Amino acid sequence: MNLDHIIALVIKEFLAVLRDKRSRFVLIAPPVVQLLVFSFAATYDLNYVPIALYNEDRGGAAQELVARIEGSPVFEVIAHIDHDAEVAALINNRDALMVLHIGQNFSAGLQRGDSVSLQVILDGRNSNTAMVAMNYLRTILLDYNHAWLADRGQSGPQVSLHTRAWFNENLQSRWFIVPGIMGLLILVVALLVTALSVAREREAGTFDQLLVTPLRPMEILIGKAIPGIIIGILEATIILVLMLLLFDIPLRGDLGALYLGIVLFLLSAVGVGLMISSIAVTQQQAILGAFLFLVPAVILSGFSTPIANMPEVVQWLTYLDPLRYFLVVVRGVMLEGDGYGLLIHQFWPMAVIGIVSLAMAGWLFRRRMY
Amino acid sequence: MNTAGRMRLRGMIRKESLQILRDPSSISIAFIMPILLLFLFGYGVSLDAKNIPVGIVIEQPDTASDALAGTFEHSEFFHPQRFESIQMAQQALDERRIDGIIWLRSDFSSRLFSGHEAPIGVIVNGVDSNQANITKGYIEGAWLFWLSHYAEAQGRDLLMPVVLEQRVWFNAALSSRMFLVPGLIAIIMTLIGSLLTAMVVAREWERGTMEALMATPLRTGEMLAGKLIPYFVLGMGGMLFSVALAVWQFDVPLRGSFWLLMLSSALFMLVALAIGLLISVVSKNQFVAGQVAIIATFLPAFILSGFLFDINSMPEAIQWLTHLIPARYFVAILQTLFLAGDIWPVLLANMGALLIMLVFFTVLVWKKTGKELEG
Structure with missing residues (x-):
């Protein structure tokens, strides 16, 4: 293997990518748009829950509860209603996510020392939103119960829960999603750069010219792989800086472990990209092939929904997905403060996927050549 | 339209249909992608934790x-x-x-x-x-x-002054599949309507066959209709297939009217097609068309439509942006029609928004194509 050959090809590849207006566009526009829009829009946290109050009780206890809900930054009281019949319209039309019904005997029952119940009606069309909103309401009620008991000199339940969250202390979903976006974006970029590089040459007919140069297939493969890895590392660095400065996400672990993860992940992404590239005849097929790989890779990676919730058979499939491992690495290093030791079981599968896919791409290359 | 016009249109539709049927990549987007997405989301994606x-x-x-x-x-x-x-x-x-x-x-x-x-x-x-x-x-x-x-x-009552009784409408078990699968139909139709159409039509511009079409007696309207009708049929086919899978495979209830579902899907399909055509006319290049279609239609349909993330909780500027995404209106229609039923205020407002978008994009495509053909 000749190093000069590889360097020459790498330089040529970089020029090809950077001089073409369209390729430059792919490198710059989608990542920036996606990082900004995704990061701000993709959150499971709720900060606006429209609620309607159906309060039939004029007592002080009910008023205090209403005041607590009105004072919450999350709930927005959009209507006060007086009849059962009004509930359906509010929920059906999506004006209110929930309706809280305080019955006539609420305050009186509490004064007597009874346990009184509140009815809440939720719009379940988006089940996750409904569940999160319900949890917020429960927290308000738990506080209300404690305060009510404390005011009367009674203690709450003898056994209480003292809950703490580790790694993401305020449970902000942005801390979870934004590191994932790093994995997503560098996967897209590395995959597209490599998947298109060979297909473009095939379409333009320059691939045949490349074959008659003294370059060996292995050298072509390496020369085509390196630009994708370098571009991926640069983009990962830019995204990392933005994460730290713009989104205030902590970097608690070992930066070296993160970069080792990035390199191994890019190796596997580039391997898959070259495999697509060596099968595809045209650029359109290469783009479609990349797309057919990307969508399942993102969905099965645990990027937005946990792998543990998937059925067992689907969980096996996720072991083939390099993004799955990288997401653990990037979240582990950023939030959990992991170093090399805890991440070793994420590193080696990515290395295996990278080596196997590169070897397959090399084999496909050679088969196509002769 | 006179007899000659009908003949021209028929010929155009035939040509487009053959083009779809003979190209493996359009078939893969139209049929493999919906199956893949429905099964991945139906089985793979769940926000319901167990064990x-x-x-x-x-x-x-x-x-x-x-x-x-x-x-x-x-x-x-x-x-x-x-x-x-x-x-x-x-x-x-x-x-x-x-x-x-x-x-x-x-x-x-x-x-x-x-x-x-x-x-x-x-x-x-x-x-x-x-x-x-x-x-x-x-x-x-x-x-x-x-x-x-x-x-x-201990023989005592639990000291819990206030307890909460919750009733969840439309999705009593709070199963995430019930809301993900209907929303997915909007994404699949976006893929067929915008991504596929944008790329295939852009290929005609790239290969110069659009110029060949210009030299025929086809009028702008006939050409657009000829392009739209086969993809419309393809998209509606994908929609019906997805609805069948949703109802029979994933047990999602369809509580609203089937015909309203068809009507609103047709409306959304036309908007998606108009956007796809617009992208292809503006970019005239498969690569750019594919990229623009992914960024402008597929990703927003995923993230900004309310399919997965709650729109009300996004920053104000992004909430504004979601009003420009047709999938936003269609996802609201789908979730309502499937889970809640024929709720007219929701349906009318969202269908009205889709209708406005349809008129806007059709006029834009018409003007752009006409100008390109004459200029």
Whole structure:
């Protein structure tokens, strides 16, 4: 293997990518748009829950509860209603996510020392939103119960829960999603750069010219792989800086472990990209092939929904997905403060996927050549 | 339209249909992609946690603490493991073997029996905040369950002044599949309508066959109709297929009217096609058309449509942006028609918005194509 050959090809590849207006566009526009829009829009946290109050009780206890809900930054009281019949319209039309019904005997029952119940009606069309909103309401009620008991000199339940969250202390979903976006974006970029590089040459007919140069297939493969890895590392660095400065996400672990993860992940992404590239005849097929790989890779990676919730058979499939491992690495290093030791079981599968896919791409290359 | 016009249109539709049928990549987007997405989302994507691995640390086991641990062991939401010490459990949490810890200190039972407050320590892995909140909620549920049993065993009432009775409409079991699968139909139709159309038509510009079409007696309107009709049929086919899978395979109820679903889908399909055509006319190049279609239609349909993330909780500027995304209106229609029924105020408002978008984009495409053809 000749190093000069590889360097020459790498330089040529970089020029090809950077001089073409369209390729430059792919490198710059989608990542920036996606990082900004995704990061701000993709959150499971709720900060606006429209609620309607159906309060039939004029007592002080009910008023205090209403005041607590009105004072919450999350709930927005959009209507006060007086009849059962009004509930359906509010929920059906999506004006209110929930309706809280305080019955006539609420305050009186509490004064007597009874346990009184509140009815809440939720719009379940988006089940996750409904569940999160319900949890917020429960927290308000738990506080209300404690305060009510404390005011009367009674203690709450003898056994209480003292809950703490580790790694993401305020449970902000942005801390979870934004590191994932790093994995997503560098996967897209590395995959597209490599998947298109060979297909473009095939379409333009320059691939045949490349074959008659003294370059060996292995050298072509390496020369085509390196630009994708370098571009991926640069983009990962830019995204990392933005994460730290713009989104205030902590970097608690070992930066070296993160970069080792990035390199191994890019190796596997580039391997898959070259495999697509060596099968595809045209650029359109290469783009479609990349797309057919990307969508399942993102969905099965645990990027937005946990792998543990998937059925067992689907969980096996996720072991083939390099993004799955990288997401653990990037979240582990950023939030959990992991170093090399805890991440070793994420590193080696990515290395295996990278080596196997590169070897397959090399084999496909050679088969196509002769 | 006169006889000659009809003939021209028929010829154009025939040509486009053959083009779709003979190209493996359009077939793969139109048929493989919907199947792949529906099965991945229907089976793979779930926000409903079950068997959450939690560690239980009981520093001094006895009947009271065992009863508490039993509550977790019998819950379908947890998959508990006992640990000897809190350090071992914390290490397991660090190594991601468990997602949460329930910790009863050695003085738990003695405090409980002597009438003191006996706290339970709970630690959850907060990295996946949504999952952590759900886990927290389940732990609280198990705790309340135990509290009421304990109070009953002691012959007392549980001192809980206010309790909440929840009723969830439309999706009583709060299953995430029920809202993900209907929303997915909007994404599949976006893929067929915008991405596929944009790329295939851009290829005609790239290859110069658009110029060849210009030289024929085809009028602008006939050419657009000829392009739209085959993809419209393809898209509606994908829609029907998805609805069938949703109802029969994934047991999503269709509570609204089927014909309203067809009508609103047709409306959305036309908007998606108009956008696809517009992208192809503007970019005239497959590569750029593919990229623009992904960024301008596919990703927004995923993230900004309310399909997965709650629009009301996005920053104001992004909420504004969502009004420009046709999928936003269609996702609202789909979730309502499938889960809630024919709720006219929701349907009319969203269909009205789609109609406005349709008129706007059709006029734009008409003008652009006409100009390109004449200029």
